[in-house]
Amino acid sequence: MSELRKIIVFLVVTLIFIYMIKINFSLLTKYGHKKRLSALLILGLGLISAGTFFDVIAFLIDIRLNDIISICFTAGAIIFGTYIILWSRYIINIITKLHKKAHNDSMTGVYNRVGFELIFREKSMEDNSFYIMVFDLDKTKRINDTLGHSKGDEYIINAANIINEEIGINGFVGRTGGDEFVAFVKNIGEEGINEIKTLIKKRVANIKNMEGTQISIGYSFGEREGNNLKDLLEVADKRMYMDKNNRKI
Template sequence: MSEEYFYLADETVTAAEDYSQKCATRLDQIDKVLIFVIALVILMMIKESVSAVVLMKKNRELNKKAYIDLHTGLPNRSRVEELNAHYDHFDEPTAIIVFDLNDLKVVNDSLGHLAGDTLIMNFAHIIRTSIPEKYFVGRYGGDEFIALLNDVTQQDVEDIILQVQNEARCYNEFSKQIFIDFAFGYALSTHSRETNLKLLLNQADKNMYECKARMKAKKKSH
């Protein structure tokens, strides 16, 4: 009986050990599967996060391009129109200067559109480098550019225009074929009690066309 008892006990212990080993093996397999699943989920989350960051970056780039004139690198008319919505009043003296190239059509017709494009790019460069970086400079369309100046006096505005004229004069001294000639007009918020950016821009544009008319009349008289 004792031998039979010990034999059964030994068999029971062996069976228990085998079962425990099988359970341990299964648990180990389950742990490996869980680790794999968790790692896969983490990788998917990282991938989604990277995709989201890339998408946000692309969206920012697209939004930026939507407001940039690709020809000159300056903000475009859409950006100017957006500014109109923000400046429904002025908390500080503000000015708008409108610049308009003269004889662009003559350059296009006589030297070709490539020369006209070069003229526009060079004029854009002169305006942007002549006007302090803190002020907005944009291409309003075609051969027309604008500068938005905050916290300025009339003398400040006239000094900036003079700087642009001087830079254009220096350019013309070295240019052999393509010369820069432009009209300008400006308007100050301090000249009107009730105004906004759109009205200011309209007034500056009107003053620019008056300047252009005077320049044409002067050329005819000579």
């Protein structure tokens, strides 16, 4: 019975060894190969597997390999434990990157629509006293047509950075379209909102190496102008188009 138990342990450990190597290389190949992690896995589980193998051999041919078996198990456990710690950090890093990719706009770095709506739901449940601001860049098509799409992208990125910097710790920003953005802003009062509007408009109008850059801005207040994001965006959009049309008059 003891012989069978040792053989079963050896086979189980060997199967785990093979399975872990397969999973390890599958993930590392997909998300970036880490030779140190692979080496720790092979060495750690390899030593543990060797320990179970020597345990079976020692029992079958009746020789004493206790010291060798003990060294294999101890060293293997330490190395494999180190691997588990590093592997966990590696997986957390992958999850963080995937989460950011799923919820952030790759070009500007601000939230995409999905990410913005997710954070909005969390924040709006905490307090319904907040502002929604919408932004629409003007002259984007002209810049794309005259200076090229790379300059158009640069314009959008610069504007996103300006909006993000001016909103700062007062809220968060999302990109909802090509040159359209939305921001959640905590209740800083209409005076604070208008100050942010003025600063953003001034900075966008002075983006280097680009002439005629402008931005239209509208906002709504969560406590009195809507019960959900859709309603608040509609109110903010109307004010944004009023801002755009007033400038054309």
